[in-house]
Amino acid sequence: MSNPKPLRFKPRSNQRHGISLIEVIACTAIVAVMIVPIASVIRASGRAIASSAEMSNEAKLRSGIRWVKDTIGNGAVVNVGSRNLTLLMASGQKGELVLDSNNLIFSDGRTKTVVLENIGRFECEAIMRSEKPTSMIGVAIRIEGKDPSTGTAFKLESLIATAPQSS
Incomplete structure (x- = not known):
């Protein structure tokens, strides 16, 4: 009886090395959604500091x-x-x-x-x-x-x- 040959995996030529355009767009959208509220909080705190410094x-x-x-x-x-x-x-x-x-x-x-x-x-x-x-x-x-x-x-x-x- 002959010994069975071990299975070998061939490297695929279409294997991905990097990220797709869809993933970049999705990540950009998620980051933009998170930055908008943070920017508005920073803007509001800047206004509050300015108005308190110039007390009427x-x-x-x-x-x-x-x-x-x-x-x-x-x-x-x-x-x-x-x-x-x-x-x-x-x-x-x-x-x-x-x-x-x-x-x-x-x-x-x-x-x-x-x-x-x-x-x-x-x-x-x-x-x-x-x-x-x-x-x-x-x-x-x-x-x-x-x-x-x-x-x-x-x-x-x-x-x-x-x-x-x-x-």
Whole structure:
């Protein structure tokens, strides 16, 4: 009996070495579908960064008023003048909010903090209880100014409630 010959595979002459045009088109379409949302996210984040860097005057004013409100909330109002506001801080120190050369400044005797810039007018008024005129329930603040880059005038009025005071 003769030994069987081992099977040998002939190399095909039509065997592929590379990728087809259909595969390239399919991969390009898949990559394009993935890039479009990523590009829109990058574009939106760029716009958000640009708009936050150029905060509007109204946003700056609201941020400054929010700071004043938080400061009043952490202390007690001692005196409300027509152009200044004196507070007793939680630490026991007195602080004063006053307009100084177009800047609204909070000073605690040791440091000065610029709360708002380019302010032309700052007014305060105590809001008193009608039944007890010696008991203050809030502070009305009016701020006016002009944006130096655009020349646009701005105005903000805010009422800030104070902690109940005993008299």
